[in-house]
Amino acid sequence: MKRWLVLENGEVFEGEAFGSENEAEGEVVFNTSMTGYQEILSDPSYCGQIVVMTYPLIGNYGIHRDDFEAMAPAACGLIVKEAADQPSHWKSERSLVDLLKEKGIPGLAGVDTRRLTKRIRTHGTLKGRLTNALANKEKIVAELRRRPAPRDLVDRVSTKAPYASPGAGPRVVIIDFGMKKGILREVIRRGADVLIVPWRTPAEEILGLRPDGILLTNGPGDPKDVPEAVRTVRRLLGCAPLFGICLGHQLLALACGGNTVKMPFGHRGANHPVKDLTTGRFFMTSQNHGYAVDPDSLADTGLDVTHININDGTVEGLAHKEWPAFSVQFHPEAAPGPEDSGHLFDRFFEAMITFRKAGKSHAETP
Template identity: 65%
Template sequence: MKRQLILEDGTIFVGKGFGSTENSIGEVVFNTGMTGYQEILSDPSYCGQIVTLTYPLIGNYGINRDDFESIAPAIHGLIVKETASVPSNWRSMETLDELLKSKNIPGLEGIDTRKLTRIIRQYGTLKGAICSIDVNVDEIVQQLKSHSLPTDQVKTVSTKSAYPSPGRGYRVVLVDFGMKHGILRELNVRNCDVIVVPHNITAEEVLRLNPDGIMLSNGPGDPKDVPEAIEMIKGVLGKAPLFGICLGHQLFALACGANSVKMKFGHRGSNHPVKNLETGEVDITSQNHGYTVEMDSIQNTPLKVTHIALNDGTVEGLKHTEYPAFTVQYHPEASPGPEDANSLFNDFLELIETHKKEGNAVCQNA
């Protein structure tokens, strides 16, 4: 069945539809990962976006029960060069087409994804529509030009109520702005006693849970669309060690007086080199973000830049100079991607342990 992608600049790509037959509008972005399509399409950070995968063959190892990063994928569409109709993998339970049909997500294959990626790299992310072949193109273009991208993505994907993921280790309050399951998994592996809480929780409510540490998750969209989270972070800073990832990193920066800006086409892939300025080491990282912390805005704040992206020099890590708090723009839990930076979760627990020892020492000397 022929279907098409129409961009807001009037560019048309005609291909073959798979998955749902629904028409869908979203911000068109691209991801350069060679594997990990199941994690990508289920990552809540893609909420409201139409994701283009640059690797030419997608779906060849099927869909399994274990690699989801959320229960309900929030992407508005998936675009690929070619799908594999007969996957081959011992874990495979269904095809990519079957999954998208069940989740009511439209897909489009058979277009020139290289050309589409070049357009996005040249002009920046564009609004687009996956739709049937018989629509009025001029009407769709006008609709796209007047369409406002959503600002409530975090509210859409965040948990509506708190829930525990019990362990016998340190108590970590994990604020869910669109949390990937990989983050929770890494805390569980370390036996943390995790309480996952909604994005709009207050500082008082967080502290009432008596956390040993606070984690700010990844999530979709513009950090400035979540002002309540910025106020919450201001209220908990210094009260417990804090670790932020992706959107959590950006919200932390805003709470400390820095600024965030939208990138031309963002970082989305599994091979982004990041340099640790304190050690000189370089990690290959998994990334998915369209906003970044503005480097110049770090001046006159209590923040120190700890990591930078080697491809474009953007901020990839921050540390508070007074309080036990650090954040990174990339994904140390990977899922998908390399696990070079997985040790950051250990660093977080060591920060908690140090903070508790210092607190005990103060109490003993009082």
């Protein structure tokens, strides 16, 4: 069965349909990872997006229940050069094709993904539609061009109610903007007493939980679409050690008076080199974001740049000069990706210990 990707600039890419028979519409982005397609599909930060995998063969090791980053895939479509429908791996429980069918996600195979990726790099991310009929191409293009980007993405993927993962260690409150399971796993395995709360939870309610530390998770979309979260972070700053990841990093910058900007095509992949300016060390990192912190906006924020991207010089890490708060744009939980930066979770726990020894634990107001 034929299927087409129609882009808002009028270009069309033809291929073979696989997965669900549904159609889908979203922002078309590319990911340069060689593996990790299951984690990518289920990463809540891909909500509202059609993902193009640049590596040519996808699905060859199948799907396993332990590798999901959320209960259900968040991406609305998948585009590949070749989709393997007969995976070979000892842990495989089913094929990628079967997963997409079950979850109602359309796939498009047989596409020149190199050409499509070059288009995105040239024009920036584009809205697109995966369609099973091309008779009304002009109508599809017109609809794509006039349809605004969704602004409720965080609300779609954040938990609707608080829940806990009890532990004997320090209490960590995680504000869920679209949390990957890998982040929770890294906090739990360090023994923390974890409380996960919805993104709209007021600052005073969070402080009432008496956290030893607060973690701001990843999430989809434009950080400026969640101004309530910016105000919450601003109120929490200095009350307990704070660690922001991806969207959480951008929210920390906004809360301190900085600015964020949309990138032409973002960073999405498991192979992005980053330099730690405090140590001079280099790390390979996993990334998934379409917005970045504007370095020219940080002069009066109290924030120092701690990490930069080697490829394009964008801000990859921040630390507050006065309060125990720091953030990174990349994903230290590495799911998928290299584990070079997992030590940042240790740094967060060390900050909680230092804060407690100073007699400032349980979220005292600064």
